[in-house]
């Protein structure tokens with residue numbers, strides 16, 4: 324198949340003009356969007372034609388933070404009600420039992436879930452390599468499912484005996500970490516337009532990695548032009564840890580180890596002050612906002628509004644499936660919208676309720692929906708969608724994904740609006756997919772290839788995957 328025509332759909336482009344086209348279509352050639360517009364302006368036929376009358380079509384969602392392997396350890400009783408540090412200490416010994424097949428299966432499960440929720444590009448952070456596991460196992464599974472992947476070669480080098488959080492049994496030597504990182508970059512990293520696999524270097528967090536490894540990883544990444552990623556300022560405990568161990572707050576520590584730049588993005592970044600937001604903006608660092616995980620672990624609410632006002636790129640991440648405990652990216656976009664409103668409520672009421680509540684929208688780009696006199700300026704559905712699409716693409720340093728525009732990758736998803744969940748919301752399809760209950764999508768396409776078709780996974784047998792996954796999970800817990 325060389326060309327694909329998507330016709331008669333409600334197209335949400337997420338382009339610079341926030342264009343939405345009621346009777347629109349996409350004309351795709353060799354995996355790239357050649358034309359997007361009203362049906363009257365598009366070619367009328369192609370090698371394959373899909374009539375999506377009554378569907379909404381959106382740019383593929385971009386997941387900027389995940390730990391696929393954690394799909395094996397969801398809802399573990401001892402970790403259900405713990406905060407981050409206790410949650411980790413409960414789970415490290417279970418994760419230490421994983422093998423290469425577990426990495427493959429859990430990656431397939433996570434990516435299948437992501438695809439069925441509209442995701443087309445996912446960044447993963449794998450930082451444990453027990454029993455011969457390698458990042459290669461994850462990449463092989465991703466290639467089978469067919470989503471674009473930014474596979475982070477994570478690492479942990481600061482064990483308990485050196486004052487770190489993880490047990491010594493799950494940390495590795497700096498030398499072996501750096502050698503493997505270099506091998507992976509040389510074997511897999513593709514910097515070209517339309518890349519399916521990119522490698523990222525990602526020491527796990529300030530409390531599990533030595534200062535030297537942070538510096539060496541940055542040096543190696545910059546030699547090869549790959550991106551850097553880590554957890555930062557997720558909880559208040561981490562702030563105390565960094566002050567005591569390194570004499571810096573988390574962001575100050577990142578500056579001290581040269582971890583600032585447009586090639587760096589941080590997961591969470593909840594506990595930051597105004598000055599630190601300016602540091603991110605000045606250096607073009609990105610943020611992976613993970614609202615569900617932050618709620619689940621009672622970590623706090625990231626200052627997304629402040630980041631955006633300062634010009635910081637913000638994308639969304641479902642985070643690992645042991646702290647979510649799902650990989651439904653459309654639901655994550657919805658939670659980003661909702662939790663931003665909770666934060667507005669809290670800060671508004673505690674500071675100066677009247678003036679804030681009377682604030683009028685100064686934005687024209689949201690078509691005035693929900694805005695007006697006497698209404699607080701809340702995060703809109705379209706702003707949340709921006710975070711989940713273009714925001715994520717910017718955070719990952721991708722110019723070829725994130726919107727439906729000529730020349731970009733043909734990455735999109737489609738949902739049939741004729742369903743119970745959207746009954747009564749047909750007048751605004753883009754808002755319906757977020758204000759109404761998140762659903763399983765009907766089509767997900769990556770580079771013109773169907774990953775989800777008619778609501779079913781097209782690249783894997785879902786039932787077999789569930790069986791294999793449950794068997795692996797059971798073994799880990801026994």
Ligand SMILES: [Zn+2]
Pocket residue numbers: 388389390448554590642643
């Ligand atoms: Zn994480």
